[in-house]
């Protein structure tokens with residue numbers, strides 16, 4: 001009787017968890033059922049999905065000679081079968097005649113045959129394919145794993161639809177562009193980036209022409225901030241000067257090592273000894289269109305200088321450890337000359353929900369055409385869903401955790417002591433005292449009680 005009650009209770013708990021908290025359901029219950037289902041049905045599902053090959057001729061001849069039954073078709077050999085936090089991971093050794101594309105084109109069939117939420121595949125090396133299966137919609141309520149890889153300038157910023165962590169890796173993809181319609185989740189994504197960067201040895205530089213509402217609350221972790229186009233221009237030109245100084249530093253390091261036969265010769269800041277290496281700088285630009293708009297001749301000149309500085313930083317900044325992270329609603333030729341040239345350098349692309357196909361094309365048309373359709377299909381009712389692609393043509397659907405401004409401020413304040421002084425940018429260091437509200441001009445004065 002007690003056994004029956006306990007089983008009944010377990011079933012009720014499992015049903016409620018599956019409905020309300022799929023992530024909690026997965027580890028104790030879902031993973032066991034899914035692993036059993038995959039293990040038992042593997043051969044028949046692979047056969048039904050066209051992922052088997054006929055037996056080799058020598059095996060057929062051997063069976064005929066020994067008068068044994070004809071051997072069955074063979075599915076890819078399982079090299080690794082591992083449950084994960086969000087699903088199952090299968091590493092498969094393909095049979096002769098199969099290629100990774102066969103598996104990729106069968107992922108949807110595998111998904112419903114194995115009763116999983118999603119299946120993606122990627123080629124790990126020639127003839128070896130990894131299948132990542134998710135047991136539930138991991139993007140519905142994003143929970144980042146407690147432990148992520150910790151490498152310099154590699155920030156765990158979101159979760160991918162296959163359950164793996166999406167990193168923004170500045171050393172492999174130096175410059176990024178984040179696009180999306182209003183209310184699509186750009187600020188939350190950027191907040192996650194800043195919160196991730198806050199714990200690294202990096203100088204954060206912000207340009208936020210929305211009167212500073214997004215970046216100024218995080219000022220304690222910023223080495224320089226600008227909240228209007230005039231200051232932004234001065235800040236960007238100071239950054240270009242800083243970049244030239246860093247190049248001079250690399251040149252002088254090269255002069256010392258060039259005649260030493262076995263010494264490595266520095267080509268960028270990461271090749272310099274740690275005690276000589278300048279702090280890398282990430283420049284975050286929020287709502288970039290504000291920098292490109294102009295109404296008068298003087299503003300047009302300012303705009304041209306801003307775009308020129310950004311193009312120079314994008315073209316030459318990587319070796320000097322200067323990385324751009326630009327965010328906006330649209331980023332195309334309508335913003336004027338130099339913009340498409342700048343965009344070509346921003347190869348780490350992320351598109352949140354966009355309003356039309358031309359915005360999706362601005363994000364991916366030139367580097368990952370397959371991602372354009374995926375970006376157009378982002379649902380309007382789930383903010384934060386984005387498509388991330390890079391110049392390899394690959395793309396993935398991602399979503400950042402819902403980090404509030406309060407949480408991001410707390411993280412930045414906690415890491416305020418890491419904020420480096422970059423002498424070239426000293427004039428733009430935010431005065432933290434001025435963050436306190438001076439007055440509330442838009443609120444009505446309280447009636448006097450005197």
Ligand SMILES: Nc1ncnc2c1ncn2[C@@H]1O[C@H](COP(=O)(O)OP(=O)(O)OP(=O)(O)O)[C@@H](O)[C@H]1O
Nearest residue numbers: 181182183184185186187188383384399400401402
């Ligand atoms: N990853 C997410 N998970 C859950 N909710 C999110 C996520 N990203 C954004 N949201 C919600 O969507 C709304 C809009 O987000 P956000 O302010 O980041 O959009 P935005 O694109 O920056 O908008 P705008 O351009 O108008 O500033 C917010 O209410 C936010 O809480």
